[in-house]
Amino acid sequence: MALNIELLESSFSRIKAQEANFMNYFYLTLFADYPQVKPLFVNTSMKKxxxxxxxxxxxxxxxxxxxxxxxxxxxxxxxxxxQYGVQPEHYPMVGSTLLKAFAICLDSAWTPNTEQAWSEAYAVITELMLSGAEYPIEILTPQQNDRTVLSDLN
Ligand code: HEM
Structure with missing residues (x-):
């Protein structure tokens, strides 16, 4: 997939000018929309x-x-x-929250093309991060998980 590099760069330069706003909004929204990820950050300095x-x-x-x-x-x-306890299903949660934060911070510069450029970029980021993460098979699908539990009982 060819990323829209020019649009990613130009839109991000506007975000860079409002880093604190962007990050505050991001974590507030992430924890409000997906409270299930809060425990992952229990020992984390959120500022850092x-x-x-x-x-x-x-x-x-x-x-x-x-x-x-x-x-x-x-x-x-x-x-x-x-090691941080992140599972594959958490990636779309962070992705949709990042897009929301971009939308709020970019305001009228958040056009359908910009949205598409960032959705595609996040898909590539996720694919690369997950390709570096060899998750144990039992947390990949519930079916496989069930099988593991059943074979443990037998
Ligand atoms: C675009 C995707 C993501 C990027 C670029 C990203 C980036 C980072 C970075 C730079 C760190 C600092 C530690 C390090 O470099 O290893 C970190 C830590 C962490 N991330 Fe992510 N992350 C992403 C996705 C996620 C997702 C999907 C979750 C799950 C909700 C998550 C949860 C965490 C946690 C729990 C830590 C550890 C905090 C600690 O030090 O206690 N991240 N992430």
């Missing part, structure tokens, strides 16, 4: 976390022309996320 997440978005946008760099670092980030 917000800075790290923002830095990683800056890194992604700065390296849109370097797919090799992005692939390597996002795979490694995905691997580390297993």
């Amino acid at each position: 976390q917000a800075k790290q997440l923002f830095k990683s978005l800056v890194f992604v946008v700065e390296n849109l022309h370097c797919p090799d760099v992005l692939t390597k670092s996002l795979k490694a980030l995905g691997t580390r996320h297993i």
Whole structure:
């Protein structure tokens, strides 16, 4: 999938000018819409976390022309996320919240094309992060989970 690099860069430059607003809105909305992810952050300094997440978005946008760099670092980030207790189903939650935060902060610059550009970019980020995360098979699908439980009982 060819990403709309120009639009990603130009829209993100507006977000960079309002980092604190963007991150505050992001975490408030994430925890309001998906309270089930709150426990993952129970031992986390949210101020530091917000800075790290923002830095990683800056890194992604700065390296849109370097797919090799992005692939390597996002795979490694995905691997580390297993240790944080993050599961594949959490990725769409963060994705929809990021899009909401972009929409609020970009206001009239949040056009259908910008939305499409960021949805596609987030899909690629998720794919790369998950490809670096080898989840144990039993948390991938409920059916497989059931099988594991049944075979444990037998
Ligand atoms: C666009 C996708 C994502 C990006 C770019 C991202 C970025 C980051 C970064 C840069 C860190 C700092 C630690 C490190 O570098 O390893 C981090 C930590 C973390 N992320 Fe993510 N993340 C993403 C998706 C998610 C998702 C889907 C969840 C689940 C809700 C999540 C939950 C966490 C947690 C719990 C931590 C650890 C906080 C701690 O240090 O206690 N992240 N993330």
